[in-house]
Amino acid sequence: MANVVCVRNLVKRYGDLLALDHFDLSIAPGEIFGLLGPNGSGKTTTINCILQLLTYDKGDIELFGEPMTATRYDLKRRIGVVPQQVAVFDELTVRENIDYFCSLYVDDRQRRSRLVDEAVEFVGLGDFVRFRPKKLSGGLLRRLNIACGIAHLPELIFFDEPTVAVDPQSRASILDGIRRLNNEGTTVVYTSHYMEEVEQLCTRVMIMDRGRPLATGTVEELQRSIATGEKIRVDVDGMGQATLDRVRALPHVLSATLEDDVLSCSCENGTSNLSEVLAVLTADGVGCGRIVCEPPTLNDIFLEITGRELRD
Amino acid sequence: MARTFWTTVKILLKTPSVLIWCIAFPLFMAVMFTAMLSGISSDGSVDPVPVAVVRDESWDGSGFAQVVDALAAQGDDQLLDAADVDSLDAGVALIKQGDVAGVYAVDATGTPQVTLAPDGYASSSASSLSGTILESVADGYSQNRALFEGQLRNNPTALANPSAITDALSLSVGTERLSATRSTPDEAVRYYYALLAMVTLLVGSQTASSSVCALQPNVSVLGARRSVAGQSRARQLLGVICGCWAVSFASSLLTFCLVRFGAGVDFAGREGLCLVGLAVATLSSTALGALVAALPLRGGAETRSSMLIALTMGLSTFAGLYGQPSMTLADNLARACPAEAWLNPPRLVSDLFYSLYYYDALAPFALRVAACVGIAALMFGVSTVFLRRQRYEHL
Ligand SMILES: Nc1ncnc2c1ncn2[C@@H]1O[C@H](COP(=O)(O)OP(=O)(O)O)[C@@H](O)[C@H]1O
Numbered sequence: 001m002a003n004v005v006c007v008r009n010l011v012k013r014y015g016d017l018l019a020l021d022h023f024d025l026s027i028a029p030g031e032i033f034g035l036l037g038p039n040g041s042g043k044t045t046t047i048n049c050i051l052q053l054l055t056y057d058k059g060d061i062e063l064f065g066e067p068m069t070a071t072r073y074d075l076k077r078r079i080g081v082v083p084q085q086v087a088v089f090d091e092l093t094v095r096e097n098i099d100y101f102c103s104l105y106v107d108d109r110q111r112r113s114r115l116v117d118e119a120v121e122f123v124g125l126g127d128f129v130r131f132r133p134k135k136l137s138g139g140l141l142r143r144l145n146i147a148c149g150i151a152h153l154p155e156l157i158f159f160d161e162p163t164v165a166v167d168p169q170s171r172a173s174i175l176d177g178i179r180r181l182n183n184e185g186t187t188v189v190y191t192s193h194y195m196e197e198v199e200q201l202c203t204r205v206m207i208m209d210r211g212r213p214l215a216t217g218t219v220e221e222l223q224r225s226i227a228t229g230e231k232i233r234v235d236v237d238g239m240g241q242a243t244l245d246r247v248r249a250l251p252h253v254l255s256a257t258l259e260d261d262v263l264s265c266s267c268e269n270g271t272s273n274l275s276e277v278l279a280v281l282t283a284d285g286v287g288c289g290r291i292v293c294e295p296p297t298l299n300d301i302f303l304e305i306t307g308r309e310l311r312d
Numbered sequence: 313m314a315r316t317f318w319t320t321v322k323i324l325l326k327t328p329s330v331l332i333w334c335i336a337f338p339l340f341m342a343v344m345f346t347a348m349l350s351g352i353s354s355d356g357s358v359d360p361v362p363v364a365v366v367r368d369e370s371w372d373g374s375g376f377a378q379v380v381d382a383l384a385a386q387g388d389d390q391l392l393d394a395a396d397v398d399s400l401d402a403g404v405a406l407i408k409q410g411d412v413a414g415v416y417a418v419d420a421t422g423t424p425q426v427t428l429a430p431d432g433y434a435s436s437s438a439s440s441l442s443g444t445i446l447e448s449v450a451d452g453y454s455q456n457r458a459l460f461e462g463q464l465r466n467n468p469t470a471l472a473n474p475s476a477i478t479d480a481l482s483l484s485v486g487t488e489r490l491s492a493t494r495s496t497p498d499e500a501v502r503y504y505y506a507l508l509a510m511v512t513l514l515v516g517s518q519t520a521s522s523s524v525c526a527l528q529p530n531v532s533v534l535g536a537r538r539s540v541a542g543q544s545r546a547r548q549l550l551g552v553i554c555g556c557w558a559v560s561f562a563s564s565l566l567t568f569c570l571v572r573f574g575a576g577v578d579f580a581g582r583e584g585l586c587l588v589g590l591a592v593a594t595l596s597s598t599a600l601g602a603l604v605a606a607l608p609l610r611g612g613a614e615t616r617s618s619m620l621i622a623l624t625m626g627l628s629t630f631a632g633l634y635g636q637p638s639m640t641l642a643d644n645l646a647r648a649c650p651a652e653a654w655l656n657p658p659r660l661v662s663d664l665f666y667s668l669y670y671y672d673a674l675a676p677f678a679l680r681v682a683a684c685v686g687i688a689a690l691m692f693g694v695s696t697v698f699l700r701r702q703r704y705e706h707l
């Protein structure tokens with residue numbers, strides 16, 4: 001089946017600022033596609049261009065295999081959007097808000113009423129249907145924002161940083177909801193600057209920075225694509241510079257740092273990284289506490305490609 | 313679209329600023345006007361219209377002279393304030409000094425001649441009305457001259473009473489309002505009409521600007537969200553405009569009822585047509601609000617709302633809302649620039665009601681209704697052009 005989203009050679013400038021630099025993106029049906037990048041990397045700009053909220057300087061955008069334009073309401077009807085900023089009417093109750101946004105897609109009253117009920121249930125706002133948005137906490141407000149974007153059961157949903165400033169409980173419920181939507185066949189585009197979320201949730205990830213895609217693939221593919229294969233952290237006791245230098249000199253160790261009595265090493269893929277590091281420590285008589293071995297995170301991938309932390 | 317309509321109505325009725333501007337403020341103004349103007353109304357008399365009469369041979373002994381004398385007799389229902397002059401030129405000089413609103417003369421055949429103050433020379437704010445009264449008396453006399461002369465010959469005392477004369481004059485078109493004018497002073501009525509005009513403009517433009525702002529991606533996040541939705545912007549706009557119009561119409565209807573029944577202001581028994589007037593007036597002010605909201609300006613909904621409040625209050629000055637000086641200014645402006653009466657919405661709308669009150673014929677009213685609809689169409693047209701082009705870009 002054709003790609004649900006296909007972006008080719010997209011260029012977007014804000015005055016002098018090049019926000020998207022020959023950007024390509026394709027998303028297959030059924031994916032939860034993660035757009036991961038630091039603040040200001042162009043995630044929202046990408047989504048807004050796809051949705052034709054923004055004009056762009058160059059590029060082709062296709063949705064469901066058809067060229068997308070500002071007046072393709074037939075395509076828009078198949079899309080749901082959960083914007084980064086909460087956009088609901090303060091004067092309407094939770095239910096009225098969801099019903100209104102749903103009415104922009106679904107004319108039939110009875111069907112809409114059912115859909116609204118489902119959406120309320122879906123985001124867990126059942127106790128708050130008569131509340132005005134001003135009375136909702138940040139997390140509940142975000143859930144309302146989501147309900148307004150998904151009530152019409154679209155085939156493709158864009159979530160733009162839906163978990164910013166949300167309590168852990170709401171966050172878990174939001175991520176869980178997205179998984180359920182996806183299980184029912186919805187394609188999801190999810191942007192975030194939280195790598196943990198993207199790692200947990202997304203079937204495929206694009207890491208982007210400064211308007212350019214840096215790497216695309218499943219989390220495992222991305223992990224394999226970089227030199228770092230394994231990260232080792234050891235709580236050490238009384239370790240000196242000489243020992244650190246000897247660890248750094250190990251053939252498979254790419255880098256090693258010592259901070260607050262924690263030794264962190266990035267190693268290449270290998271079968272005996274841990275035992276080699278521990279051997280050096282033991283030989284120098286350094287006491288070891290907790291030991292953690294883990295695969296590289298998306299942050300490490302970002303770090304290795306750009307030389308910067310994701311959350312600078 | 314129906315959903316958008318109802319949602320717009322619901323939102324407007326729950327928006328504090330709309331409630332203040334559309335309900336509380338008109339109520340307050342109507343009550344204040346009633347309190348301020350009740351003095352004028354209860355007093356029950358208009359100032360007599362100052363007129364110069366050229367007292368020559370033709371004048372003396374003409375039937376018209378007797379009619380004018382009767383109308384100029386001192387009393388509660390005195391309509392004219394006649395001052396004798398020797399010649400037409402002397403009368404015109406008085407006009408130029410602003411002492412009189414016109415000059416009456418009678419030609420050799422006994423036919424009344426009226427010379428009115430040319431535009432720009434009137435002393436009183438009601439000068440256009442004064443001129444019309446003078447013309448109506450003369451016209452009425454001319455048209456019924458035979459009748460008057462017969463009566464004067466047969467029973468000279470029959471027309472000593474001014475009301476008998478106005479009754480006789482009221483046979484003619486245009487003078488009927490004259491008697492109405494005499495029972496309710498036009499000054500107060502003009503203020504109330506100006507108030508109605510201001511209220512319709514205020515509510516229409518405020519509701520439309522706030523609602524249309526919430527429809528635009530570059531002004532509000534809600535607008536952005538609605539722009540990516542599955543319903544076309546045109547359909548959403550239509551629903552929103554209808555909702556704004558309905559709320560503004562209801563709100564100005566409320567003010568109208570207060571003015572009509574609370575203050576007891578005379579609408580010449582044409583309340584039904586007044587509703588038509590309110591409907592088109594709110595339509596054009598809704599269009600103005602939509603236009604200002606759609607302009608590609610910096611600044612959000614609040615900026616536009618403040619602009620419109622300032623605009624409404626400012627333009628209302630030229631509709632004579634703020635008392636005598638404002639009324640005079642309005643009249644002077646109307647004379648200096650006749651187009652203003654057609655282009656300035658509060659002026660146009662207050663004239664719309666005034667034309668119902670003042671003229672028997674409906675043509676002047678119909679003309680102003682058409683002007684309102686025309687202005688509305690024009691402004692909606694321009695706003696649609698702006699709205700169509702709008703993207704998120706300029707946020
Ligand atoms: N309307 C705008 N005008 C000018 N610059 C903008 C505008 N919107 C975003 N930008 C800039 O474009 C870049 C990308 O922004 P954005 O797409 O919002 O990033 P993200 O969503 O990844 O945080 C940023 O540098 C931002 O400052």
Ligand SMILES: [Mg+2]
Nearest residue numbers: 043044084161
């Ligand atoms: Mg963003």
